[in-house]
Amino acid sequence: MSPRKFFVGGNFKMNGTIKSIKAIVDNLNQANLDSNVEVVVAPPALYLLLVRDSLKAQIEVAAQNVYDQPDGAFTGEISAHQLGDSNITWTILGHSERRTLLGESDAVVSSKTKYALDNGLGVIWCCGETLEQREASQTVAIVTGQLAALKETLGTDAAAWAKVVIAYEPIWAIGTGKVATTEQAQEVHAAIRSWLSDKVSPAVAEATRILYGGSVNEKNCKDLAKQADIDGFLVGGASLKPGFVDIVNCNL
């Protein structure tokens, strides 16, 4: 099991209605959540204030994206400053759905990450490989390539990495029900931590939480959580269901 504070994020993606999200909030407000777990939920942008204003303070709220410019003439974008102004303390960045569907490059993701951190937000920074890349034994090369682009922007100062949480999300496991095996996940998490130790610093490697994401549910989370380098989860579909509480409490 991880020596770092466990972290469970719920990525609602583009799902929900006022009614369904209020029901999720009610369920979370009534739940007894493991106090040793840092919990962050990421509703669609339209519902950020609804969730922040009604969800108990124990649970932090994240955006699913942010722009890397100050407030201004950027129609449709989400402002880091306005998120902070609304007590939204985290953002997800680099999710594979934005990298693949919206063409966000490593450079764009890195720039957004630095901008979000510089503006006081915590960042859940996502990485992961496609099935073809895994089958071609390129997983570690792909993931460390994404990390290298981030390091190019953040540098090696521990303070720059203090509010970065890494989420390894194999694209072939996202939304498919095909969760990575504990061995597959631990292998990549260990490779990420080793890369951080070599290329950033041993201190950053030791401190940085590395989440697993990709078809996590209340049935498979316990075995995954037992792995030394799995420090939590970034949960998609299952975060919309009551079982999300069991994932948060998987170490109890």
Ligand SMILES: O=C(COP(=O)(O)O)NO
């Ligand atoms: O994309 C994911 C994982 O989604 P699922 O849990 O639905 O596979 N998290 O950000």
